[in-house]
Amino acid sequence: MADRLIDYRGLKCPYPILKLSATYPNFKEGEIVEVLGDCPTFEKDIKAWCSKLGKTILNLEKHGNTIKVTIRI
Amino acid sequence: MIDNQYHCPEGGFLECKNFFCEHGQRLSEILHLCSDIIEKIGKGDTSPKIDLKVERYAVQRLIDSINKLREEIESLIDLNHGLAIGICEHFEVLRKLQKGNFSVKASEDSPIEIVRMLGALINKQRDRFIEYIDRIKTQHKDILELYEQQNMILSSVGVAIIVVEEDMTIEFANDEFEMLTGYSKREIEGKMKWTEFFTEEMLDKMIEYHKLRRISPSLAPRQYSSKIKDRSGQIKEVLMNVAMIPYTKKSIASIIDMTERKKIEEQLIHSQKMESLGVLSGKIAHEFNNVLTSILGFATLLESKAEDETLKGYTVRIIESCQRAKSFVKNLLTFSRKEEIGEIKRLNLKEYLANFQGFIEPLVGSDIKVMLKLPEKEIFYKIEPTHLEVILMNLITNARDAMPDGGEITLSLKEISLDTEYHFTHPLIKPGLYVMLCVTDTGKGMDEETKSRIFEPFFTTKPKGKGTGLGLSTVFGLIKQYGGHIHVYSEVGKGTTFKIYLPQTEKDFSSIDRESLKGKEVLLVVDDETNTRQYIASLLRDYGYEVYEATNGNEALEIYEKIKDRVSLCLVDLVMPGMTGLELMKKLRQISPSIKTILMSGYPVQFKDIVSIEKTLSGDEILYKLREILNEKE
Ligand SMILES: Nc1ncnc2c1ncn2[C@@H]1O[C@H](COP(=O)(O)OP(=O)(O)OP(=O)(O)O)[C@@H](O)[C@H]1O
Numbered sequence: 001m002a003d004r005l006i007d008y009r010g011l012k013c014p015y016p017i018l019k020l021s022a023t024y025p026n027f028k029e030g031e032i033v034e035v036l037g038d039c040p041t042f043e044k045d046i047k048a049w050c051s052k053l054g055k056t057i058l059n060l061e062k063h064g065n066t067i068k069v070t071i072r073i
Numbered sequence: 074m075i076d077n078q079y080h081c082p083e084g085g086f087l088e089c090k091n092f093f094c095e096h097g098q099r100l101s102e103i104l105h106l107c108s109d110i111i112e113k114i115g116k117g118d119t120s121p122k123i124d125l126k127v128e129r130y131a132v133q134r135l136i137d138s139i140n141k142l143r144e145e146i147e148s149l150i151d152l153n154h155g156l157a158i159g160i161c162e163h164f165e166v167l168r169k170l171q172k173g174n175f176s177v178k179a180s181e182d183s184p185i186e187i188v189r190m191l192g193a194l195i196n197k198q199r200d201r202f203i204e205y206i207d208r209i210k211t212q213h214k215d216i217l218e219l220y221e222q223q224n225m226i227l228s229s230v231g232v233a234i235i236v237v238e239e240d241m242t243i244e245f246a247n248d249e250f251e252m253l254t255g256y257s258k259r260e261i262e263g264k265m266k267w268t269e270f271f272t273e274e275m276l277d278k279m280i281e282y283h284k285l286r287r288i289s290p291s292l293a294p295r296q297y298s299s300k301i302k303d304r305s306g307q308i309k310e311v312l313m314n315v316a317m318i319p320y321t322k323k324s325i326a327s328i329i330d331m332t333e334r335k336k337i338e339e340q341l342i343h344s345q346k347m348e349s350l351g352v353l354s355g356k357i358a359h360e361f362n363n364v365l366t367s368i369l370g371f372a373t374l375l376e377s378k379a380e381d382e383t384l385k386g387y388t389v390r391i392i393e394s395c396q397r398a399k400s401f402v403k404n405l406l407t408f409s410r411k412e413e414i415g416e417i418k419r420l421n422l423k424e425y426l427a428n429f430q431g432f433i434e435p436l437v438g439s440d441i442k443v444m445l446k447l448p449e450k451e452i453f454y455k456i457e458p459t460h461l462e463v464i465l466m467n468l469i470t471n472a473r474d475a476m477p478d479g480g481e482i483t484l485s486l487k488e489i490s491l492d493t494e495y496h497f498t499h500p501l502i503k504p505g506l507y508v509m510l511c512v513t514d515t516g517k518g519m520d521e522e523t524k525s526r527i528f529e530p531f532f533t534t535k536p537k538g539k540g541t542g543l544g545l546s547t548v549f550g551l552i553k554q555y556g557g558h559i560h561v562y563s564e565v566g567k568g569t570t571f572k573i574y575l576p577q578t579e580k581d582f583s584s585i586d587r588e589s590l591k592g593k594e595v596l597l598v599v600d601d602e603t604n605t606r607q608y609i610a611s612l613l614r615d616y617g618y619e620v621y622e623a624t625n626g627n628e629a630l631e632i633y634e635k636i637k638d639r640v641s642l643c644l645v646d647l648v649m650p651g652m653t654g655l656e657l658m659k660k661l662r663q664i665s666p667s668i669k670t671i672l673m674s675g676y677p678v679q680f681k682d683i684v685s686i687e688k689t690l691s692g693d694e695i696l697y698k699l700r701e702i703l704n705e706k707e
């Protein structure tokens with residue numbers, strides 16, 4: 001179960017990763033976060049973000065335009 | 074697929090009036106496609122391209138423009154994403170650095186130059202930080218070491234020292250202050266106020282100084298005499314030396330106990346006085362001796378030549394007087410230490426004194442009882458028997474003279490070891506092993522005035538013709554020749570004790586029972602020098618001990634951990650690479666506080682509370698010392 005859900009639907013890339021960078025330092029280390037986004041480049045962005053910042057992607061699901069990524073912070 | 078072969082006979086798609094025209098359908102499809110693509114581009118999806126060629130120039134231009142727009146927007150979006158991910162990444166690194174995690178590094182591989190440069194800048198800044206931190210760390214270590222050194226200095230200067238805070242709380246006190254006051258550091262530091270040590274009469278003055286010093290250090294005297302009271306309430310005269318510690322409101326005070334100082338000073342002055350008297354009387358005696366020799370020579374000549382009996386009689390009297398004078402001179406020369414001592418044999422002091430008793434009893438008369446206190450074991454000492462006789466005879470006749478109505482004389486002999494502490498109060502006496510001879514009487518005693526002058530030549534309180542005043546000065550001179558010391562304790566009306574300390578330079582082992590040097594205890598010998606270690610270990614094994622050997626501190630600790638329940642004593646070398654002997658002894662004490670240790674060194678050393686031996690000592694001496702320590706009660 002995720003500890004929190006962040007909804008970035010309706011936001012254009014690269015806003016979601018900029019916002020995530022700014023908010024996640026308040027989370028506890030090891031917390032599991034679900035991030036929603038529907039921008040076409042969201043998947044590419046979030047994957048790059050995770051690899052550059054050393055976070056693990058636990059799961060990635062697509063529901064139509066919406067992508068749900070589960071990340072361990 | 075749109076077939077671009079189509080031609081509109083009506084003159085163009087856009088103006089087509091034919092509702093049913095199939096080309097009209099085509100055109101609207103193309104326009105819908107264009108709209109879809111523009112919409113996608115607007116959302117940021119730049120993947121689709123329009124791959125169409127149409128005849129109609131206007132339409133083809135639209136398609137080309139859309140493709141161009143897509144391309145441009147794509148590169149803008151790439152830039153945007155590159156910047157965003159770069160910022161996220163650098164932000165993360167900066168955040169970690171800020172939290173003190175210096176293991177992170179910013180990446181320098183972004184395709185965007187400015188992001189790359191930012192990464193490089195962050196890394197440079199990080200390296201600079203690490204450099205500063207390292208520098209601070211070494212400085213911190215230096216400061217700690219300095220602090221430790223400072224503490225070591227303060228605790229070993231040999232003067233009582235305290236550090237006092239503004240509110241008079243004593244923050245630091247050294248060993249000497251403990252000794253001076255009788256309180257322990259644990260009771261004092263951070264708990265007691267300096268005012269608690271002031272005497273009533275000094276309280277106001279010292280508080281005033283304390284305050285003044287904090288307003289302006291030059292207003293309060295740096296040095297002043299004062300009085301303090303110790304734990305038992307005893308008042309001590311002290312000399313204070315106070316200064317402010319820079320950058321603080323704390324002051325540091327050294328406190329010298331003047332009562333002790335005065336005593337020591339008196340001893341020094343006395344010895345200097347005796348020294349100059351010695352020089353002076355030596356010169357006089359020498360000149361005088363020359364004169365006497367010629368008088369005696371001529372008188373002897375005269376005696377043999379004189380025929381008149383009366384004249385002859387006078388000459389004989391002259392000769393006799395000269396001989397008496399010669400013996401005075403001899404005494405004076407002894408006092409001034411001009412007499413050389415030749416090769417001396419070892420004397421069994423115990424035996425000598427036992428025989429001596431019979432010799433003195435008739436001398437002192439029946440009113441005076443002579444008692445002997447001799448040790449069980451034999452004590453040997455290299456001394457000329459006639460010298461010892463002169464010393465004892467003088468002390469005993471003086472004792473007799475002090476007891477005209479009878480009393481007791483006690484003669485005692487023992488071997489004692491004077492430690493460093495004794496050396497503090499008697500700076501002229503070196504610590505070490507001594508033979509002590511005591512002559513005590515129950516006579517009339519002496520007042521301070523007399524006591525301070527008794528060793529001066531010609532000082533006497535006896536009536537003219539009775540005493541020459543050379544007795545004690547001769548004794549003094551003789552004892553000095555042997556490197557010894559003489560002390561007087563006297564109370565008017567009660568009696569007097571003369572204590573003679575003769576230094577035991579070498580232990581005489583011929584009198585020692587070899588069996589008594591043996592033992593079965595378990596010992597640990599620590600020395601990095603293989604030869605010494607093996608020599609000592611095998612010596613100890615020969616005498617029955619079970620010996621473990623270690624070549625350095627760490628090895629010693631390892632071995633000790635395993636056998637600590639059985640080890641009785643550790644012999645530790647002072648100078649070893651790595652852990653020094655003293656450090657090792659400290660660590661051993663941490664493991665077992667009651668552990669017995671002996672420090673071995675190549676040269677004579679003195680440490681507080683530590684038994685040490687020189688490695689150059691003979692095997693017997695080492696064994697003897699070892700037995701002494703082992704036999705001591707815990
Ligand atoms: N045991 C003693 N008790 C009291 N006073 C002593 C004692 N021994 C020495 N004195 C004092 O010290 C003085 C000096 O002694 P010292 O032996 O040098 O000379 P003396 O005995 O007076 O003369 P001498 O020994 O030359 O006959 C003595 O006159 C005496 O006042």
Ligand SMILES: [Mg+2]
Pocket residue numbers: 467470471540544545
């Ligand atoms: Mg005398």
